[in-house]
Amino acid sequence: MKERNPPHIALAHAYWRAHLSAGDIAIDATCGNGYDTLALAKLLLNHPDSLILGFDIQSSALEKTDSLLKQALTEEHLERVLFHRRCHSEIDQIPLPLPPKLIVYNLGYLPGADKSITTMTPSTLSSLEKAITLLTPEQGALSITCYPGHPEGKKEEDAVLEWAEKLPSERWQVCHHRWLNRGASPSLLWIRSTA
Amino acid sequence: MKERNPPHIALAHAYWRAHLSAGDIAIDATCGNGYDTLALAKLLLNHPDSLILGFDIQSSALEKTDSLLKQALTEEHLERVLFHRRCHSEIDQIPLPLPPKLIVYNLGYLPGADKSITTMTPSTLSSLEKAITLLTPEQGALSITCYPGHPEGKKEEDAVLEWAEKLPSERWQVCHHRWLNRGASPSLLWIRSTA
Numbered sequence: 001m002k003e004r005n006p007p008h009i010a011l012a013h014a015y016w017r018a019h020l021s022a023g024d025i026a027i028d029a030t031c032g033n034g035y036d037t038l039a040l041a042k043l044l045l046n047h048p049d050s051l052i053l054g055f056d057i058q059s060s061a062l063e064k065t066d067s068l069l070k071q072a073l074t075e076e077h078l079e080r081v082l083f084h085r086r087c088h089s090e091i092d093q094i095p096l097p098l099p100p101k102l103i104v105y106n107l108g109y110l111p112g113a114d115k116s117i118t119t120m121t122p123s124t125l126s127s128l129e130k131a132i133t134l135l136t137p138e139q140g141a142l143s144i145t146c147y148p149g150h151p152e153g154k155k156e157e158d159a160v161l162e163w164a165e166k167l168p169s170e171r172w173q174v175c176h177h178r179w180l181n182r183g184a185s186p187s188l189l190w191i192r193s194t195a
Numbered sequence: 196m197k198e199r200n201p202p203h204i205a206l207a208h209a210y211w212r213a214h215l216s217a218g219d220i221a222i223d224a225t226c227g228n229g230y231d232t233l234a235l236a237k238l239l240l241n242h243p244d245s246l247i248l249g250f251d252i253q254s255s256a257l258e259k260t261d262s263l264l265k266q267a268l269t270e271e272h273l274e275r276v277l278f279h280r281r282c283h284s285e286i287d288q289i290p291l292p293l294p295p296k297l298i299v300y301n302l303g304y305l306p307g308a309d310k311s312i313t314t315m316t317p318s319t320l321s322s323l324e325k326a327i328t329l330l331t332p333e334q335g336a337l338s339i340t341c342y343p344g345h346p347e348g349k350k351e352e353d354a355v356l357e358w359a360e361k362l363p364s365e366r367w368q369v370c371h372h373r374w375l376n377r378g379a380s381p382s383l384l385w386i387r388s389t390a
Contacts, residue, residue, distance in 0.1 A: 007368050007370065011370070161375060164375050164376065165375045165376050166376065167375075167376045168376070169376045169377050172376065173202050173374065174374060174375040174376045174377075175202065175206070175372055175373070175374055175375075176372070176373050176374075176375050177370055177371070177372055178370070178371050178373075179368065179369060179370055179371075180356060180359050180360045180362075180369040180370075180371050180384075181359065181360050181361065181362045181363070181364045181367065181369045182364050182369075189375075
């Protein structure tokens with residue numbers, strides 16, 4: 001955990017590293033600027049069975065992500081990143097050879113783009129409801145970064161935490177991480193199967 | 196993190212493991228039933244320079260801890276666990292060959308003993324203020340388990356979080372972990388030097 005990333009990113013990456021294995025499938029439900037997709041690609045794509053799905057409702061986000069990945073990945077690896085320009089609430093509409101082991105959400109708006117296009121609480125909750133049923137039984141995880149630093153982000157975080165509080169504890173371990181001395185900095189919700 | 200301990204204990208142990216190195220000194224500021232002291236002993240005492248200090252204000256806690264350790268440790272290891280029957284707010288009164296790398300707090304009352312003898316918020320805050328100045332510069336950490344499931348514990352947690360929020364972020368990384376779908380279950384505060 002000595003990465004130079006902000007602590008919520010360093011911790012998320014540590015969880016992903018510990019959780020994922022060769023051959024797994026992961027979904028980046030909110031590609032945004034592509035950094036999460038790239039981090040997942042680096043963890044997984046050395047194995048030929050691994051796949052990454054990337055969702056974003058904005059073309060500009062997928063273009064940024066694609067451009068970032070092209071700088072860092074081989075052609076063969078790029079072929080196993082499948083982009084979908086659709087809302088993450090349609091996450092259950094894509095056929096997959098295996099259930100995903102990890103689904104990653106980075107809520108809020110695309111940095112540097114139109115701030116009026118942000119994840120909206122109802123579609124986020126609808127997406128999370130679907131995502132949790134898609135995961136590999138017994139071994140799946142959700143990683144959700146929330147941005148309580150702006151009013152809409154705070155409302156969305158509250159709604160996501162309220163949803164997560166109700167997940168059955170015999171089935172899901174739900175840990176919310178807040179960095180206390182950094183103002184309303186991003187928080188990380190890590191939900192994994194208890195099995 | 197596939198331990199069968201409750202999640203706050205499993206995560207605390209994972210942090211300690213990642214943080215401690217051979218030869219380090221650690222302090223268990225609240226020995227209680229001794230489980231934290233034992234976990235620290237197992238991580239550290241194979242190295243002949245490592246020391247563990249254990250504090251508790253209750254003789255019965257130190258007796259329980261000593262008895263637990265005697266079942267699990269060699270004589271040579273036991274010699275490097277030094278008990279102090281005094282309040283953890285006197286944590287700065289003990290001379291040490293080196294600053295401690297980790298100080299562990301498990302707040303609340305001793306399980307199975309007199310529930311009226313609990314850590315008290317003023318002495319906890321006083322102890323934490325001293326503890327953070329004792330730590331190895333650049334590499335120290337505090338691990339604090341809070342028990343918001345009873346009213347005094349909730350007040351103590353609130354006070355500790357308020358204290359932690361004010362730690363300078365250029366010096367300390369402060370992460371509070373709550374397990375959301377387990378009622379008011381114990382929470383873990385992990386504070387480490389940002390260096």
